[in-house]
Amino acid sequence: MSLSVAVAGASGYAGGEVLRILASHPEFTVTTVTAHANAGQPLASVQPHLRSLAHLTLVDTTAENLAGHDVVFLALPHGKSGEITEQLGGGALVIDCGADHRLTDARDWAAFYGGEYHGAWAYGLPELVHAGGGAQRELLAGATRIAVPGCNVTAITLGLAPAIRAGLAFAQDIVAVLAVGPSGAGKTLKTEYLASEILGSASAYAVGGTHRHVPEIRQNLAVAGGGDVSVSFTPMLVPMSRGILATSTAPLAPGATLVSVRDAYEDAYGDEPFVHLLPQGQFPRVADTIGANTALIGVAIDEAAGRLVTITAIDNLVKGTAGAAIQSANIALGLPETLGLSVNGVAP
Amino acid sequence: MSLSVAVAGASGYAGGEVLRILASHPEFTVTTVTAHANAGQPLASVQPHLRSLAHLTLVDTTAENLAGHDVVFLALPHGKSGEITEQLGGGALVIDCGADHRLTDARDWAAFYGGEYHGAWAYGLPELVHAGGGAQRELLAGATRIAVPGCNVTAITLGLAPAIRAGLAFAQDIVAVLAVGPSGAGKTLKTEYLASEILGSASAYAVGGTHRHVPEIRQNLAVAGGGDVSVSFTPMLVPMSRGILATSTAPLAPGATLVSVRDAYEDAYGDEPFVHLLPQGQFPRVADTIGANTALIGVAIDEAAGRLVTITAIDNLVKGTAGAAIQSANIALGLPETLGLSVNGVAP
C-alpha cells in the first residue's frame, strides 16, 4: 500500500516538518505540495533540507490541487484551513495542523480567534487521558477529520493530565510557564523574530492570559477531569530554534505524594510509545526530543509550596505539530501508530 | 578621592564582572585581585576581556592579601566568604557577592546550605520596598558589611514586592519560573554546562522547591509585607550566556486592577534610577539589560486565572550580582548611587 498525500502550506516550518517525516514514512507518498506566495517555485528553493523531495514543485493552495489524494495535511494560518476544508470532498483523511478545528466551544473561538467558527474535529492528542478512563486515541481510529493540538497545549496537557485525572492535583489555579523557540512563530517577517533580537536574549509574550492556546488547555484538562479549569500561561521566547520546555504547576490535592503521583503517570503513560516519564529525580532536556515524536516528563512535589511541578520537553515541530499529525493519521488509517516516527532525539 | 579595592575570586564570572565595572568607576582603584587555582597567573590570562586591568596579577585568596584596602569585594563559593571575613579587620567596607551572609534565619541556612552559619549582613537590594514604607536603601547607608542578593532572588523580589506591599497580591502561593543563562553557574566544569549540551536546548533544575534561593525569596517578600510567604520557584537553563527573565505570578487580592497595580509599581520605582516599570502592555527583553545595572518590569493582570503576572529582566551578572555590589558600595560610602554604573544595555 502507498497512500498519496498532499501537504498544504508546504513552504512553512510546520509544513516542512510534515514533509520531512513523510519523506521516510513507508506508507505515504507525497505527490502534491502547495503554497501561497511561493507557488511555482521548486520545493528545494524554500526547503533546501528536504533533499529526497527536491523533485517536487509548489503549486497554489487550492481545493482543486488538494483534491484526489488519500491524505491531506494542512499547515495553514488559522482561518485558512477552515475555508479550504469546506471545499474538499469527503474521500480523503484530512489532518489540520492549524487551530481552526480544535476548539469545541464556539464562544472560545470567538473570544480568542474571531471570524467564522468551523466546528471541532477529532482531537489529535492520542495520549490525552480521559476522566472516565481510556485515552483520546480511541476517538481517532477511523476518523476522517483530525485537528492537531497547539504545541504549547500538548506540552502542558501531557504534563498535568494524569495528576488531574487521578485527583492528585487541582486544575484550578494552574500556572504554566514555557521556554519556547521561535520556529513556533513560523516565517513571519517581524523585527522581533530576527536573529539579532533573539540571540542572547529572552522575552515573554501574550502575558496575562491572552495567548490563543489558553482555551485549548482548559478544554483538555476538563477532558481529563479537571472541572472548571483555570490556567495562567506564559510563554518565554528563548534562543533555540525548536523545542518547548514547559514548567507546569498545579495545587496538590490533600494526601498526594510523589509515589502516588508517579503511579498516576506510569498508569497513564507506561505503555505509551512516545510519552515517557523519567526516573525519579530526573528532568528532561529539550535537546533529547529534537526531531523526535517524543514527550519527556519529570515530576516533583514541592511540599512547602503545596504544588505539583512537572517539566515536559517536546519538539514543537514534531510532537507539537507534524509528528502528532502523522501519529494521528497512522491511527486513523489503522496503520501501526509509530510508523515513520522516531523516538530518538538528535542530540547534542 | 580614590579608594583602594581588592576583589577576591577574580578569576570567576562574578569576580570578573565586578572588575569590569570597577575598571571604569571614577572613585575606585583595583589594586589586588585574588584567586585560588589561578593564583600566580596574570589576570589577562583568565579574564582576557579586561584589557585595562591587564597589568594585574592574581594572588592567593588569603586574609593577608585582602587586608589594607578601603573596599573588599568577595566573589567566592558559599562557605568561603564566611570563613575569610572572620579574619578580616574592621576598617574596610566588605561586600560579599556570595550567599554566606544573606539569610537572617539560621534554620534556613541549615536547611538549604548547611555548614557553619555566619550571620546576616545588611542586604544589598536598595530598591526592596519595606512593608512599613521606605526601602532597603536606608539600611545600607554607612554599612560596613553588605550581602549581595542572589540573582534569581533579585528578579523575583523586584517583580512582586510592590504589589505585595500594596496588598494587591498575596505572597501565599507565588509561582515563579525563570529563564536563566549558564553564567550563573560560574566556571564549574560539569558536562551539563558544556556548550554542546546547552546550545539548542533548555532544561530545568532544582525542581520542586530545592533551590537555595527559595528561603531568600521568602525572606524578602516577608519584608515587603507578605506575611507567611510560599513560593514555587523553577529555573530553566536556556542558551544565552547572561541574563534572567523571570515570570513571577501571585494570586490577585480582591479589587486589584491593572490601574491600582501600576500605581503601586510607580509608587515603588518611579524615582528609582535602575528599576523601571515599562509602559502598559510592554514586557522586557533580557537583551535590553545586558551589561547594565537595570531591572525592567512589565505587569499584567490575568483576570480569568486570578493572578498578577509580572515579567522582570535583569543581567544576572550586573543587577543580579556585580552591579548590585557596586551600587550598594556607593550607598554605603556616601557616593552618588549611580556612580560607575550604566543604565543602558548592550543590545542587540
Next chain:
Amino acid sequence: MSLSVAVAGASGYAGGEVLRILASHPEFTVTTVTAHANAGQPLASVQPHLRSLAHLTLVDTTAENLAGHDVVFLALPHGKSGEITEQLGGGALVIDCGADHRLTDARDWAAFYGGEYHGAWAYGLPELVHAGGGAQRELLAGATRIAVPGCNVTAITLGLAPAIRAGLAFAQDIVAVLAVGPSGAGKTLKTEYLASEILGSASAYAVGGTHRHVPEIRQNLAVAGGGDVSVSFTPMLVPMSRGILATSTAPLAPGATLVSVRDAYEDAYGDEPFVHLLPQGQFPRVADTIGANTALIGVAIDEAAGRLVTITAIDNLVKGTAGAAIQSANIALGLPETLGLSVNGVAP
C-alpha cells in the same frame, strides 16, 4: 539478516550518534555498548535522547566485551582504538571513528599525533575521487577494517577534490577556514568549551598549521591528483552544537571557468546519494545537513582573486563521523549504501 553490533565509546558524542543511526538501521542490532568512566551505568543516563536503546547498560571498553560481534564501531580517543584493535580477532568488521588508522605515512603520524603508529586501514570516504578515475568506494567493498575520516577533512576534501582531479584548481596554496560547532571536541571538560564561553562568541584554534587534520587533508587531495599539496587550515569555533561550514579556496588553473568547474563537480557527484552540488549561485547552510548524512556544496569563481571558492556544509557527527561509518559499513558488507541513513536535514 540482523547483524550484532558493539559500539565502543558509547558515552561520547560520536558514539552516541553512531547509536542513534544504528537504532533505526534495519540490518544492525546493537547488543553491546562500552564506556570507560561511565561503565556500569544505564546508557539512558548518559545518552537520554536514545529512547529506543534505553534497555542497554554500558560495560567496560575491553577486547573481551567487544569480541563476538559481527560489526564493531570504535569511537575512542586517538591511541585507544589502535591499542584495542590489536587484541580483536579477525572475524568482525571493525570501523574506527578515531584517527589511529587514517594516515598512510608514519611520519605524519609521528609529527601530528605521536605515540605508536598502528598503520592505515581502508579509508571511509566513499565519494573521494581518485586521480586515475573512480572513487574511494571501490576500496571499501569487502573491507574488514575501515578508518572513518576526520570531520573537517571530509568537508574540505569533498569541497575541493573534483576541481583538483580535473586540473581546474591547484592543490598548492589551498586555504580553508571552517566554522565548526563544539560537539567536535566531545565531552572534554575544559573551561573553553563551557556554554558561557561559547555563546555569543567565536574563536580560532590550532592556528598556523598545527591541527591534526592537516596531513589527512594533504593525503586526500594527493589521492585526487593534487601532487605535493599545501594547505592553510583554520577552524573557528562558533555557537552551534553541530555542524561544519567549510570555506575552501584554491588557486584557479588557467582557463578554468564556472562552467568547467561545475561540470567537474557534476561528474564527481552527480550520482552520489549523499553529496550534492547546489544550483549555480546557491550556497549551503549547516542547518540543512543536521542529522543527515548529506554534504552540500556550492562553488564560485573569484576571477579578481584568481581563486576557486567552495562552500561545504556537513553535520560533523553524521557525514563527518557516524554517518560515514555506517555508510562505509554498508558498503563493506554489501548492503545498500544508503541503508538506515537519512538524506534530509532537521531544519530549522
Next chain:
Amino acid sequence: MSLSVAVAGASGYAGGEVLRILASHPEFTVTTVTAHANAGQPLASVQPHLRSLAHLTLVDTTAENLAGHDVVFLALPHGKSGEITEQLGGGALVIDCGADHRLTDARDWAAFYGGEYHGAWAYGLPELVHAGGGAQRELLAGATRIAVPGCNVTAITLGLAPAIRAGLAFAQDIVAVLAVGPSGAGKTLKTEYLASEILGSASAYAVGGTHRHVPEIRQNLAVAGGGDVSVSFTPMLVPMSRGILATSTAPLAPGATLVSVRDAYEDAYGDEPFVHLLPQGQFPRVADTIGANTALIGVAIDEAAGRLVTITAIDNLVKGTAGAAIQSANIALGLPETLGLSVNGVAP
C-alpha cells in the same frame, strides 16, 4: 564644553550603538534622533535598551532636522547619506557610518555599489598604518567630514596591514574568511535573517568576490604598501548577534619569521589604545570585544603552507562602526581619542 549631536538612522542597530556610546560620552549631548519609518515614535519604542535617552523622540531624517548641531552621525543605507550630506551646511562635523564616502576610486563605487558617486572623505580608521610611516590618525585631526570603515574591512585591514607595510607578507593572493553575526545586516526583514534560520546553523554569502567590502580592503592594504592587492573574501554568518572573527592569511615574504612579524605588529600597535597584539600563541575570542572599541589580534606563521595567518576579533557595531565613529570624532575635534570609549569587553 558640551557639543550638540544629531544621529540620523537612530532606529537601526548601527544608529542605536552610536547612541549607546554617546549616552555616556562626557562631551556630547544627543539632542536630535532621526528615522524614516519610525519617525514620530519615542526612541524607547525601537531602542528599549537606551534607558538614559528614553526622553527623545524620533523625527524625520531631513537636512532641516540635522542642521544646527555641532556633530552629525549618519547611520543610513548606502546612497542615503550621500544625498543628505550635500544639503548639510559646512559648520558641523559629519561622520558617515555608511559606505557612501569610503571609496577613493569612482570605478570601484560604480562596480560594487552603483548610483551616484559622492566622493571620498577622510577615512576613519586611525590605526591604519601608511606605507611611508605614520598612521591614518594624522589625516583625521581637524577633519570635518569622516567616513567610517566597513566592519569586515576593519577586521581584515587591522589584521594584515602591519605585515604588509613591513614587507613580511604579500598583499597579492590574500584570503580572508570571517565569522560574522547577523547584526551587521541591520533590521532587514528577510527570511534568511530570522532567528529560526540562523540558530544552530552557519552559511556563507557574497561568495566569489562580490561583497561590497572587497574594494575597500584593497584600498586600505594599498595604503599600507601592498601594491596591486588581490583578496578573496568570504563572510560566514554564524549564530552570535554581534562580532566578527576574521581569519586573514597572506603569502609570507622570504625570510619572514614569527619574531619579525610580531615586531612589525608591536611597532604598528604597541602604543595603540584600542588595537592589541595578544601574547605569542594566543588568539582572540569575539566575546572579549563585545561592547568595546577594541580589536584583538593574534598572529601565527604556517611554515608548511607558506602563509601568515592572523586572527582578529572585533565587535562589528563598536570598533566596526559606532566606536570607530566616535573615536574618529574625538580625534577630529581635538578631544582625547579614548573619551567615552570602553576598552573592556562584556564577557561572558
